[in-house]
Amino acid sequence: MSSEPVIPQTPPRRRLVLAGIVGIALAVVVVAAGITLRAVDARNLRTWTNDQAVPTVNLIQPMQAASGGSLDLPSRLEAYSRAPIFARVSGYLKSWNADIGTPVKAGQLLAEIETPELDQQLIQAKADLATAQANAALAGTTAKRWQAMLGTDSVAQQEVDERTGDYAAKKALVAAAQANVDRLTATKGFERIVAPFDGVVTARDTDVGALINAGSGGVGQELFVISDVKQLRVYVQVPQSYAPVVRDGTTATLTVPEYPGQHFTARVVAAANSVNSNSGTTLVQLLVDNQQGRLLPGGFASLKFDLPVAANALRVPSSALVFDNRGLQVATLGANDRVTFRKVTINRDFGDSVEIGSGLAATDRVIDTPPDGLVDGDTVRVASNGGTETAPGNAAPDTKVASHG
Template sequence: MSSETTMHPPKRPSKRGLRLFGLVASAVLIAIVVIGLITRATQASSLKTWTDEQAIPTVNVVAPEPGKAGPVLDLPGRLEAFTRAPIYAQVSGYLKDWKTDIGAHVKTGELLGEIDTPELDQQLAQARADLVSAKANANLAEITAKRWQAMTGTDSVAQQDIDERTSDYTAKVALVSAAQANVDRLIATKAFARLVAPFDGVVTARDTDVGALINAGGGTGPEMFVVSDIHQLRVYVQVPQSDGPSIRPGSSAVLVVPEYPTREFHAKVVATSDAVNANSGTTLVQLLVDNADGALMPGAFAHVRFNLPVDAAALRVPASALIFDNAGLRVATIGAGDKVAFKKVSILYDFGKSVEIGSGLQAGDRVIDSPPDGIKDGEAVKIASDDATAKPHEKA
């Protein structure tokens, strides 16, 4: 073994082989470095592009749409009886008795109460006595006039005396007519001692009692009774001037009263005042509501809800699209080149989540919903798509 090792020593690599190996290794190292530099530059460029893209705001766009239903106008109203008649005393005296109390249903002509009129009774008795006296005087004057007229053409009486007796009879007849008229007047006045219902209805007030002193006030004294017809009720509502043209006779409304919070009553507009109250800026509207079951009460408060007609020219957008700042009320739209264009708008109605725009928008506008803070007019934006989401690139 030692002899063979001595006879065949190991071969050393040649210089040419070493040089070739070094060149190959250098080329590989250079290629690795170049690939690394290219990869890093590509990633840096991609990151810069992604960063620049992220610097452009991404916005959601909505299209203005016409409303499918008109706005709802909710206003306070008051209920009044269809017909209300306060009953006043037309004769003086003392209340003899009353026949009906509050809540009583009465018919036309039904007795409500009666007044004892001792003074009027004496006046009537005196007037009747005066009538009897006047008739007696007239009868005597008639007999006298006929006797004098029978002597006409004789030389026993003068024509002047005959004419005087005839005129006296005529005057006495006139006194009889006056006395009869006075009796009739007092009888008619005595009839007012009976207080009767002027129409079918309900007694809604009684402000008197037995023995109370009654003074004929001609409508200026206290109301003794009030009779109300409540088979229908009138509803009075003060409507803002801006909504007045939308509510005309024939329009419908829904009433809700506190005592029946889950029940709706349907009413119809029958008249408007066609005038604006200068103090409140409202116009008076009158409605009628059926009350056959008597559920509604005159004098009550009610919420009156009007469904206004749809304005074909008005457009609705989300309330989140509105911008209110020093420049006023605006919305941000996307114009040419996907750049922001602000438009001033006015609101017709606020529906909470959406608003109805009266002016400033067109149906084809692209409105930015929830515009980012600091967005500027003319700034470029990107429109968000439903199926694509921007994601940052991961670093190598």
């Protein structure tokens, strides 16, 4: 029998134990790696969440306005002088010589009125005057005769005084009759209706044959209107807050709908110096030249005043304003890099921006469009040069963030 060498073999039990130990070691390594990775992820998530909890804001610098802006107000045009013409005598319109739009000179005949009743009154007054003059002449002759007889003692002094008094009374009646004739003659002169000044006929409300009643208002009707339109008055209601800057001599640019794109210059000449309690405005009067007659009295116009730059006024975007139960405020970033809310007042609203009158300094850093829920003392992340500023240690180079503590 041949003999073969005997190879020693590891018992199967020992191999199994070794394999188990290796497996357990691998499992421990895997579990440890997983726990470590989860801890790192949790720490990163916590850091990211904390970073996201800090709001990012844009800072703006309040600016001094280059111009004071403008004040646009509606206004109305009126003739420099306007005279409604009424009749001083009653009758019928005989003729008219000037229609609407006709330029007239002072004293130019506009119309004539037939006055048959006035003519008869004047004839009667002249007759009464003649009678009074005849009676006065007779009374004067009689008084002279009685005064002559007084020297012969043939008449009493009382009788002479009576004749003298009667003569004086008759002379008074002559004066009264003469005054009545003069009055009716002067009234008859109003049969001719004439222009009171140089101007334009802007209204004619009568025609030939119309019954004319003397007087104005509810008694007589308006016959003509004469307007001086070489210059026009412009009336505008200026808000009380702007009244101090719209003074005598201030100029404004005037535009009217019928000439789009064209501008006229008006000058302030008077102000009411009082405020209307219903509207909170003050009435201001301007003059505008109208030698060419292009502007029409009674029309609508728009006035634009160029306002001066306020010395301490600053402009910020309207988006920087915050209005809540504490009033009107802006959020600023203070010297300690914490949010500070400041109460402000507005001088003027320009739509996309406002002029701050008080509560803000030119050196303040204003937060534009502050996030909701922002309060005093909060920390914010400042967006700068297209990036966001972060706290040291978590930030990219050249960035920083305001921090608590």
